[in-house]
Amino acid sequence: MASLSASNQPSILKLAVAADVLSPQLATLLALQRAEEPETVIVLQEVASGDLVYGLEDGRYDIGMMLAATTTPLALNSQPLWVDELALAIPLRSPLLAHAEVSLDALLHYPLLRWCLRACDALSQQVDALFGSEERSAQEIASFELMVVLVAAGYGVGIAPRSCVVQARCRGVAMRPLANGPYLIRTQLLQSSHECAPAVRRFAERAAKVTATESA
Structure with a gap:
C-alpha cells in the first residue's frame, strides 16, 4: 500500500x-x-x-x-x-438565599471556599482583607467538583465562575451574585x-x- x-x-x-x-x-x-x-x-x-x-x-x-x-x-x-464573572455557590437551605445579592461582610459567619478567585485581583484582595486575619480563613479548593460537593453538603459557601455555578444547580447548590460587582474574569x-x-x-x-x- x-x-x-x-x-x-x-x-x-x-x-x-x-x-x-x-x-x-x-x-x-x-x-x-x-x-x-x-x-x-x-x-x-x-x-x-x-x-x-x-x-x-x-x-x-x-x-x-x-x-x-x-x-x-x-x-x-x-x-x-x-468574559465571565465570579459568583457564590450557596447550599440550598442557607439563610443567604434570602439576599438577591450577597455582600462579603455577610459571608464572615460562613466558611468560605474559593476556586480560581486569584483570576480577579480586585475581589481577591477584598477577600484576603476580610478573611485573612480570621481564625477560619478562606480555603483554597483545588477543583470545582470538590467545591460543589462541600457546598452542597453544607460545609461552606463557594466562590467560582458564575457559568460553572449555574450549571451545578442540579447538584444541590444555588447561585447568588456578589454585591458591589460584577467581578469579571476573562x-x-x-x-x-x-x-x-x-x-x-x-x-x-x-x-x-x-x-x-x-x-x-
Whole structure:
C-alpha cells in the first residue's frame, strides 16, 4: 500500500487548557473547529496553569487557554476571549438565599471556599482583607467538583465562575451574585510569540468569532 503524502496527512493541533476555562464557550469553539476544519485533529489536554505556560514556551503545546492573569509571560502572545464573572455557590437551605445579592461582610459567619478567585485581583484582595486575619480563613479548593460537593453538603459557601455555578444547580447548590460587582474574569488564548502554524491562526480566528458572538 502506498504511503500517504505529507499533504494528505492530517494536521495535529496540541491544545492545553486550564481547568477553570472548561466552559460552554470552549465546547462551542471546539464544535466550530470540527465543523469547519475536520482535517485538523485537536489533541486536548487539561493541565495546570504553570505547566501550560512552560509547555507553550518549550513547544510541547501549540496553543493554550487559561484565565487572564495580571501579566502575560514575555515569550507568549495573549488574545482576550470571553468574559465571565465570579459568583457564590450557596447550599440550598442557607439563610443567604434570602439576599438577591450577597455582600462579603455577610459571608464572615460562613466558611468560605474559593476556586480560581486569584483570576480577579480586585475581589481577591477584598477577600484576603476580610478573611485573612480570621481564625477560619478562606480555603483554597483545588477543583470545582470538590467545591460543589462541600457546598452542597453544607460545609461552606463557594466562590467560582458564575457559568460553572449555574450549571451545578442540579447538584444541590444555588447561585447568588456578589454585591458591589460584577467581578469579571476573562479567558485568554496563549500562543508562542514566534511565527505560528496556519492551523493555529485559524483556531485563533474561530476563538475570536465565538467571543464576538458571546458579546453580541
